[in-house]
Amino acid sequence: MTRRRIAGLTLPALSIVGFIALWQLVVELRGIPPIYLPAPSAIAEALSQMALDGTLWINLAVTVLRIFAGFSVAAVCGVALGLLMGRSHIVAQIADPWLAALYPLPKISLIPLMIIWLGTGETYNIAMSAISAFFPIVLSTYAGVQQVDQGLVLAARDLGASARQIQTKVILPAAIPHIFNGLHLGMGVTIILVVAAEMIGGSDQRGMGYLLINAGQVMDTDKVFASLVVMAVIGAVIMKLQRFIDRRAAPWAVNAGASRE
Amino acid sequence: MLLRILSRTLALLLAFHAAAAFANDTVHVGEGPFISGGPYFIARDKGYFSKLGLDVDTRIFMDGALAVPAMVSGELDITLVTMSAGLFNSIAKGAPMLIFLDRGNNRTGRGGSSINVSNTMYAAGVTGPADLAKLKGKKFGITALGSINQYEAALALQKAGLDPRTDVQWVSGASQPDLVKMLGRDLVDAADLAWQFGSYAQDQKLAPLIMDGGSVDKDGQVAAYAVRKDFVTAKRDAAVRFAMAIMYAAREFNAAAGAPADHPDTVALLAKATTQGKVDMLTSFAPHWTATSEDGMPSTDAILRMQDYWVDYFHLASEKLPASQLFDLSIAKEARQRLDRDHPFDH
Amino acid sequence: MEVRVEAVSKIWSVAGAAPITALDTVRHRFPSGRFSCLLGPSGCGKSTLIQIVGGLEAPSTGTISIVDPANGRSAPVGASSIMMWQGLNLFPWRNVIDNVAFGLEVAGISRNERHQRARTMLATVGLNGFDRHLPRQLSGGMRQRVALARALIMERPILLMDEPFAALDAQTKIVMQEELLRIFEATRKTVLFVTHAIDEAILLGDEIVVMTARPGRIKEVIPINLPRPRSFDLVNTPEFGALFQRVFHLIREEVTRAMTEQAA
Numbered sequence: 001m002t003r004r005r006i007a008g009l010t011l012p013a014l015s016i017v018g019f020i021a022l023w024q025l026v027v028e029l030r031g032i033p034p035i036y037l038p039a040p041s042a043i044a045e046a047l048s049q050m051a052l053d054g055t056l057w058i059n060l061a062v063t064v065l066r067i068f069a070g071f072s073v074a075a076v077c078g079v080a081l082g083l084l085m086g087r088s089h090i091v092a093q094i095a096d097p098w099l100a101a102l103y104p105l106p107k108i109s110l111i112p113l114m115i116i117w118l119g120t121g122e123t124y125n126i127a128m129s130a131i132s133a134f135f136p137i138v139l140s141t142y143a144g145v146q147q148v149d150q151g152l153v154l155a156a157r158d159l160g161a162s163a164r165q166i167q168t169k170v171i172l173p174a175a176i177p178h179i180f181n182g183l184h185l186g187m188g189v190t191i192i193l194v195v196a197a198e199m200i201g202g203s204d205q206r207g208m209g210y211l212l213i214n215a216g217q218v219m220d221t222d223k224v225f226a227s228l229v230v231m232a233v234i235g236a237v238i239m240k241l242q243r244f245i246d247r248r249a250a251p252w253a254v255n256a257g258a259s260r261e
Numbered sequence: 262m263l264l265r266i267l268s269r270t271l272a273l274l275l276a277f278h279a280a281a282a283f284a285n286d287t288v289h290v291g292e293g294p295f296i297s298g299g300p301y302f303i304a305r306d307k308g309y310f311s312k313l314g315l316d317v318d319t320r321i322f323m324d325g326a327l328a329v330p331a332m333v334s335g336e337l338d339i340t341l342v343t344m345s346a347g348l349f350n351s352i353a354k355g356a357p358m359l360i361f362l363d364r365g366n367n368r369t370g371r372g373g374s375s376i377n378v379s380n381t382m383y384a385a386g387v388t389g390p391a392d393l394a395k396l397k398g399k400k401f402g403i404t405a406l407g408s409i410n411q412y413e414a415a416l417a418l419q420k421a422g423l424d425p426r427t428d429v430q431w432v433s434g435a436s437q438p439d440l441v442k443m444l445g446r447d448l449v450d451a452a453d454l455a456w457q458f459g460s461y462a463q464d465q466k467l468a469p470l471i472m473d474g475g476s477v478d479k480d481g482q483v484a485a486y487a488v489r490k491d492f493v494t495a496k497r498d499a500a501v502r503f504a505m506a507i508m509y510a511a512r513e514f515n516a517a518a519g520a521p522a523d524h525p526d527t528v529a530l531l532a533k534a535t536t537q538g539k540v541d542m543l544t545s546f547a548p549h550w551t552a553t554s555e556d557g558m559p560s561t562d563a564i565l566r567m568q569d570y571w572v573d574y575f576h577l578a579s580e581k582l583p584a585s586q587l588f589d590l591s592i593a594k595e596a597r598q599r600l601d602r603d604h605p606f607d608h
Numbered sequence: 609m610e611v612r613v614e615a616v617s618k619i620w621s622v623a624g625a626a627p628i629t630a631l632d633t634v635r636h637r638f639p640s641g642r643f644s645c646l647l648g649p650s651g652c653g654k655s656t657l658i659q660i661v662g663g664l665e666a667p668s669t670g671t672i673s674i675v676d677p678a679n680g681r682s683a684p685v686g687a688s689s690i691m692m693w694q695g696l697n698l699f700p701w702r703n704v705i706d707n708v709a710f711g712l713e714v715a716g717i718s719r720n721e722r723h724q725r726a727r728t729m730l731a732t733v734g735l736n737g738f739d740r741h742l743p744r745q746l747s748g749g750m751r752q753r754v755a756l757a758r759a760l761i762m763e764r765p766i767l768l769m770d771e772p773f774a775a776l777d778a779q780t781k782i783v784m785q786e787e788l789l790r791i792f793e794a795t796r797k798t799v800l801f802v803t804h805a806i807d808e809a810i811l812l813g814d815e816i817v818v819m820t821a822r823p824g825r826i827k828e829v830i831p832i833n834l835p836r837p838r839s840f841d842l843v844n845t846p847e848f849g850a851l852f853q854r855v856f857h858l859i860r861e862e863v864t865r866a867m868t869e870q871a872a
Contacts, residue, residue, distance in 0.1 A: 033355020035333055112439075119448060154664055155697035158690060159711035159762065169714070173701045205430065213434055217326065217405040218577045219350040252701040252742055 038222045043229065046222035055211065060230065062206040063194060066122070067238070070129030071190045075183060078134045082141025082179070087167060092142070099139060107132040107193060111200050125207075128197040133186035140182025144175030177253040180246050187242055191235050208234075286499040287316045291328035291340030294321060294535050296457060296543065297365040297373050297484055297551035298341060299518075300510040302534040303527060309506040313605060315499060323436070325484065326405055332358055338492040339503060343484045346407025346577040349568050352587060353580040357490040359589040362504050363559040365483035365551035371518060372475015373483065373551030374413060375459030377468040378451045379444045387451070390472045393421035401429045402440045402449035407577040408433075409483050410453035412567060415575070416477040426575060444468035456549035457536070464545070473549070482563040483551055493589065504557050504596035509606055511553040518548040557593030564588075609674050609688055609765040609798050611638040611661055616670035618656050629823035630656045633670070636817060636826055640677045643792055643799045645813035647806065647859065649866035653824030654802045655694070658768045661800060662689045674766070689766035694774060696755040698743045704730070705739040708757045729757040734787065749780040753787075760791070769801045773808070782840055785811060793837050806855050810834075811842060818858050821866035828858060 020040045026032070027039040034042060050056035085092040111128065118124040148171055156170045198209025208231055215223035246253070288310075292298050304310050310317050320336070322328045325343040332340045333356050341364055342348050352358065365373065378387045378396075387395050396418065403411045411433075415425035423429065432449050437458045443449045445467035453474050454462070462468040475481060486507070488500050517524035517531070521544040532540045561584055568587075571578035599605075618631040630653040638644045646654040659665040661672055663686030674683040690711075698707050705726045706713075712722035730736065733753040743751055752772065759767065773781045785808065792799060792812075803809050809816045816830045832851065834842060842848055 033357075035351055035354035035356045038354075115448075116442075116446075149697070151693060151695055151697040152699060155691070155693060155699075156710070156714075158662060158664060158686075159714060159758070160687070161710075161714040165714050169710075170699065173699070176701070200434065214406055217347060217433060218345070218407040219329070219347040219354070220577075220579070221354060250701065252744075 034221060035219070038225050042222045043225045046220075047226040047229065050211075050223070050226060056230065059207050059211050060234065063198065063208040064234065064238075066125050066129065066194045066198075066207065067187075067190055070126045070194060071133055071187055073126065073130040074133035074137055074186055074190065077130070078137025078182065078186065079141050079179060082138045082182075083145060083167065083172065083175075085138075085142045086145025086148075086171065086175075095138075099135065103135045103139065107189075108196055108200075111197060114197075115200075125194060125197045129190040129193040132193040133190040136185035136189060137179075137182040140185065141175060141179050144178025144182075145171055147178070148174040173250070176250045180250070180253060184239070184242060187238065188235075191231075191238065195231060285311070285314050285316045286496060286502075287318060288499055288503060289318045289320065289336060289338045290503075291320050291322055291331055291337040293323065293325055293328075293341055295373075295455060296531065296535045297455075297553075299514040299531050299535070299550060300364075300507050300553050302531060303510040303513055304506040306530050306534075307510070309510055309606060310503070313502040313506055315502055315506070317503075324404065326408075329356065329358075332356070332487065332489055335489070337489070338496075339486055339488050339500065341484055342487045344409045344412070344482050344564060344567055345405065346571040346575070347405070349571060349578040349580075349582065353578070353582055358487040359490060359493070360485045360559060360564070360587055361488050361493075361500065361589050361592045362486040362507060362557050363482075363554045363593070364485045364507075365553060366560060366563075367475035367479055367481040367483065367551075368554070368560070369515075369552045370475070370479075371515075371548045371550065371552040372473050372481070373456045373549050374410065374453055374474035375456045375470045375549070376414065376417060376451060376453050376472045376474050377441075377444060377459050377462050377470050379447050379449070379468050380466075381447055382450045383469045383471070388469075388471055390417060390476075391421060392471075393418055393451075394423055396421075396451055397423055397428045399429055399450035400432050400448070402432045402435060402443055402452035404433065404435065404437060404440070406431065406433050407571055407575070410474070412570065413474040413477055413481070414451075414453040415570075417472070417474070420477060441465075441467055456546045457542075460546040460549075461542070478563070480560055480563050482560045482567070485559045485564075488589070488592070493592070497592065500592050501596045501599065504593050505600050505605070507553070508555055508557045508593070508596060508600060511555050511557075514550070515552055515555070518550045518552070521547045556597050558590065559588075561588055561590070609683060610640040610677050611689075611766060611798060611800065612636075612673045612675060613638070613657070613661065614671050614673065616657070616660060616667045616672065618653065618660065618665070619668045631660075631667075632823035632825050634824065634826055636829070638798060638800055639814075640798050641796045642814040643801065643812055645809035645816045646800065646802045646819060647804060647809045647816050647855070648819030648824065648827075649804065649821050649859070649863040651822050651866055651870070652819045652862070653822065654819055655770050657824070658691070658770060658800050658802055661766075662686065662691050662768050664691070683765070688764055689768050690759045690762045690764045692755055692759045692767070692769045692772045694770045694772065696751055696772075698751060698755055698758075700743055703740050703742055704735070704746070704754050707743065707754055708761055710758060711762045725761060726757070729761045730754075732760070732791070733757045747780075748776055749784065752776065752780075752784055756788075756791075760795075764797075766798045766800070769799065771802050771804070774803075774805075781808075786840055788812065789836075789838050806852055806859065807843060807848075810848060810851050810855065811838065811840070816855060818855065819862075821862045821869060827862065830855060830858075 024040045027037055081095065085095055107128065114124050114128055118127055152170050152174060153166055156166050161169060195209040198207035199213040208227055212224060212227045215227060292301055305317055325341055326347055328337065328340040329342065329348065329351050331337045385395060386392055401414055403414060411431065418425040418429060435443060437454050440449065440452045440454060441458055441462045444452055444462060459470045463470040493500055513527055517527040521528045528540055528544060532538050532543045536542045564587065565584065568578065568581055572581050613634055613636045616631055616634045620628045620630060622628060634657060646657065648654050656665060660667050672685050674685060674688045676683060699710065705723055708726040708729060709722040712725065733756050735750060735753040738746065738750065743754065773784050776784060789812065801812060810832055813832050815832060818827045818830065820827045834847060
């Protein structure tokens with residue numbers, strides 16, 4: 001790591017460590033009962049217990065797998081439909097009222113219905129997250145396609161590109177910044193919905209959401225906090241990873257604005 | 262003449278003094294729409310609380326577990342608590358409350374919970390307590406982990422020779438009406454429900470009721486009233502009066518449970534508070550309304566046994582608290598004494 | 609290749625308003641291997657005309673035909689010409705070499721071969737060693753060269769240029785103009801060059817097609833008989849000055865007319 005990157009990480013790291021230290025001090029000095037606020041030391045102990053007896057790793061793996069599965073489904077379907085809508089006015093007109101009506105619905109409210117249709121297994125869980133992530137992805141993709149500079153399309157035509165080549169070699173790359181934005185929103189939503197679905201319908205008894213709700217049911221607040229910490233860290237790691245992949249896949253899109261002249 | 266004026270003035274002053282001394286105390290109470298809370302609704306709607314100078318402000322919780330945080334935050338002074346691992350954990354973690362009054366036990370054979378199985382399981386031969394062994398590897402539905410429902414179900418499974426920790430898959434988090442639906446769709450194979458829902462499931466042919474949940478724990482304690490510690494310190498007398506009204510109403514409640522046809526007014530009142538006014542639905546599963554003892558004493562043995570179970574056997578609770586940190590039975594004792602001595606409701 | 613514009617009109621229909629006639633019955637033969645400049649005020653339809661010539665816009669009436677003067681055979685409209693755009697329209701996500709090679713890529717030419725040809729073309733336009741750069745990392749003049757290379761690599765007989773140097777600063781513009789003169793000298797394509805800079809038109813062109821304000825018609829065609837090869841020194845010669853005066857007067861009234869019409 002370069003020196004600059006180390007320096008750039010110092011302040012955030014310090015603020016986190018400082019906050020935790022302050023929290024510990026306040027709980028100890030003021031004698032706050034754990035039911036109001038658990039101490040970081042108790043949370044750390046619950047966390048290490050979960051790590052040692054394996055419950056942390058199994059449930060984390062299940063949740064992460066569900067996140068990627070749900071997201072992949074949403075990404076493929078969302079980008080495909082968005083591109084199709086951009087290409088065909090008819091498809092866009094058919095799809096538009098449905099998207100407009102369904103997007104604002106809080107998908108969490110669909111959970112009871114989904115359980116009735118799909119039970120509480122993997123299908124339900126992945127369906128919940130895929131449905132939620134689908135909307136920001138398809139809408140961002142469509143917006144991205146619509147704002148493609150028509151000059152680029154004309155230039156490609158002039159250079160002899162077929163309609164299909166224009167789709168893959170011009171429209172898709174030009175829409176990438178918007179598509180990436182949609183994928184980011186979609187990923188955030190996926191994570192939330194996977195955990196929520198695990199919490200509400202977790203009959204197959206695995207996943208971080210399941211851990212959360214179980215610990216909550218018996219008021220094991222240390223374990224609840226420990227699970228939340230894990231989810232926060234995982235969420236941050238996934239989002240950073242996504243940024244990294246974005247930069248590799250489309251370096252021109254991530255730092256738009258670094259131009260000469 | 263002067264004597265008359267003086268005596269009238271004195272009487273007025275005494276009356277004001279009496280009024281000031283007995284100005285009503287407000288008590289914020291957490292309850293639920295369950296028949297086990299019957300004595301409370303009788304005491305409220307028949308004026309027993311107000312007769313004793315109490316204004317009760319009722320907050321209804323669909324799930325007893327949700328009432329505990331409201332008490333911790335100070336919103337409630339007295340609340341229903343169901344016996345659960347969550348309750349023991351809360352108190353162990355410093356929730357400032359004590360159990361002080363009975364609110365539902367199995368001692369008179371009027372346990373208010375049932376075990377139902379899906380039609381599929383019934384057809385496969387699970388028709389009574391002895392057949393529960395056939396539920397090995399199956400899904401058992403409960404409202405929450407560590408709940409009284411899970412306790413009863415676990416004991417019943419143990420009696421049938423299974424290890425409830427590993428031999429069934431516990432499905433928790435669904436509400437009771439949802440559990441009924443899930444039984445009907447084979448999403449769970451069995452469930453421990455409030456009798457109200459168990460008999461509904463049977464009547465609707467969704468899931469046959471195969472046993473009385475309370476029968477596995479004949480001394481069992483289902484629920485209780487808890488009081489916030491600082492409320493006891495500041496207004497102990499109000500807590501005593503609360504207990505008095507409950508204990509007096511418990512007598513009527515138990516009588517109505519035994520012979521609902523003879524107590525139509527009481528039954529109508531109870532139906533309004535618990536089954537949306539449907540009297541037939543309420544009487545259809547009498548007397549399994551859970552009983553509240555008239556001496557107000559919860560079974561501390563049963564409660565401590567449950568704590569041991571959750572801590573040692575199931576590992577859902579972390580700490581074993583002594584009786585002194587769980588109970589304050591002096592309030593109920595005093596309430597019984599005052600009821601017997603003063604007969605405040607017989608005037 | 610000779611470009612024959614036969615009675616071409618272009619009428620745009622506007623929702624809720626009167627239709628706009630961009631071009632009104634334009635007739636001209638652009639001679640093969642000559643550099644023709646289209647000069648006129650803004651909105652006179654010059655860009656529309658060359659897009660129609662390039663097959664990227666359909667005329668409302670009239671036709672375009674491309675004829676090989678050697679044997680009289682016609683050539684297809686879109687495939688015979690290549691456009692260099694006013695905004696350049698470089699693909700911002702592609703690096704220099706992939707931009708230049710785009711036309712070859714969509715034609716199915718292998719990577720090695722098209723990259724090799726692209727490098728050669730870049731050397732021709734004087735841009736070496738920037739293969740992997742992205743357009744946004746280049747200066748304006750360098751981007752011009754990339755756009756030019758991308759067009760020239762297609763080796764089409766007709767080059768259409770829509771005010772390509774309009775956005776450049778004065779010095780870069782001179783350099784690019786001289787560059788274009790050199791390339792024209794070497795390749796002798798048929799060039800149609802749209803501009804509204806009189807000096808540029810005279811410097812580069814063999815003829816100036818002066819167009820009227822909207823609706824666009826051909827006002828006059830002025831032959832430029834200055835000798836080739838040319839360089840920027842031409843600008844200071846008396847012949848240049850005389851031509852400038854002549855064209856200026858011709859165009860002035862059109863410019864005024866265009867301005868008043870826009871103000872109306």
